[in-house]
Amino acid sequence: MTAVLAGCGVTGGDGDVRLTLVAADYDLAGGDSTEKYWAGLTAAYEASHPGVDIDVRIESWNDVDRVVAELVDAGKAPDLAQIGAYADHAAAGRLYSADELLSVPVQANFLAPLISAGEMRRVQYGMPFAASTRLLFYNKKLFARAGVAKAPTTWDELADDARKLKRAKVPYPFALPLGPEEAQAETMMWLLSGGDGYTDDTGRYVIDSDANVDTFRWLKTELVDKGLTGPVAPGKLNRKAAFAAFSRGEVGMLNGHPSLMKEAAKQGVDVGMVPLPGRDERPRAAMGVADWIMAFKQNGHRREAGDFLNYVFSDANVLKFAGDNDLLPSTVSASHAMEDDPEHKALAPFLKALPDSRLYPVGKTSWARVSDTVKRNIGRAVEPAGSPDAVLATIGRAARTAEDAE
Incomplete structure (x- = not known):
């Protein structure tokens, strides 16, 4: 308009x-x-x-x-x-x-x-x-049906809850939208949850740090490979589609923002919201x-x-x-x-x-190019034959090249 x-x-x-x-x-x-x-x-x-x-x-x-x-x-x-x-x-x-x-x-x-x-x-x-x-959203009705008593506070609890949701026939136990619409946001939430982020304390890109690679290894092996992220491959699932599925009552958990809360309530979904769990405890910052x-x-x-x-x-x-x-x-x-x-x-x-909270590194002129690189490539890190190490290394090299050209 x-x-x-x-x-x-x-x-x-x-x-x-x-x-x-x-x-x-x-x-x-x-x-x-x-x-x-x-x-x-x-x-x-x-x-x-x-x-x-x-x-x-x-x-x-x-x-x-x-x-x-x-x-x-x-x-x-x-x-x-x-x-x-x-x-x-x-x-x-x-x-x-x-x-x-x-x-x-x-x-x-x-x-x-x-x-x-x-x-x-x-x-x-x-x-x-x-x-x-951004917070972790969960469907209270689906949690009750799956026998999940409370929201997860660690990654292990999150994976365990997702397994229970899958056994309860929930279509998307954990929706993981790594499609090109807003993959840079979902990625950042998980990088922070794993203890790192897009940049270090000096503002330099560290996308392929050991902690970030470990985060995507965990996502691939503990959620995606075990069929806990739903019928659409994460690299093909966009945020809009994931939010719509949550509002239809088809998603057990996903990362969401305030507007989803209102839309889900309109559709009769009883929503719970908590910080996204960290690997062993609450992460140091939300996105x-x-x-x-x-x-x-x-x-x-x-x-x-x-x-x-x-x-x-x-x-x-x-x-x-x-x-x-x-x-x-x-x-x-x-x-x-x-x-x-x-x-x-x-x-x-x-x-x-x-x-x-921590925000995107929007003060860097390279961020637009880096964000686009993440959107186009990060979904491949969790594909069946994908390699988190290789994909994040490729994105990391591209980020440093863009950064050096600033």
Whole structure:
């Protein structure tokens, strides 16, 4: 969907400055909730800032990063973009830094892991617009049918529960979506669960570390080879299909995010949620995800863009967007407010996991290429004739090559 918001003073008027914003569409049902959010926000802002008009263009997540890149290449960069990645634009010197835009209280209010993920060379360019974390989801009804009394806390318990679910004729005892849609997310969750991740403490890629290879050996031998991941090969199973199967009551366990909780409840699935178990205990961090907003220098509207962003990150606006879309606030104060709101009680486990979460290495310009390499190849690591050692070594070499070219 592409829409330009009009009316309510959004595109008209004789303002001294016209700001342009390209934003992603979060309405999973194909409606206009994202459009309405920005229309209400910009109308309220313009009412108290008569010298500024704001044009908002909504693009689908399939297109929004490409659309912004094309505008930049054509010399028509928007003033603001709310998209999935900022690193390439920051590396090219196109963006204002956060401290050039935001007041000190607003910049300091972002959650710590989101600040770190928004930095390139210790300078923050990506401002976290919304966030989420991932938890292990399980179907309580299927657990009861299989005689599983409680959620797993270790990998051995998870595998044992999956075996019981299989004996109870559950189609997907543990759904493992390593298909190309979002394999980089499922992979990161398991790498963290195994004690490592995509990068080390210095920010260098370590995808083929001993711990990561051991993680995929375990997935292959203890889950996939034993027929515990369902009728679709993990490398062919996409997240969307796995979530749909969970909502139909066909999946015992999988890794999910807040929107799945709501959709499954609509279908009558009684959902339990816990942190993904570690090899022997809870892993040191859950996976966090953030979407970013950034400001381009081209049009020279630093002051106006910064003032608008300070308004965007007010608690009321952050909470409304997060609440409307089953996402988590990106700021400390809004997170505390959501924790205290009974209406959002179901999000409490996700909120608890976010402050200590680890995010994709989005501050690296190589990450887009590395992520694509993971998406295209990681499923082969758990194929019947696959070799986790060989596949992760190939991905690791490609990652280091991309990193050296940054």
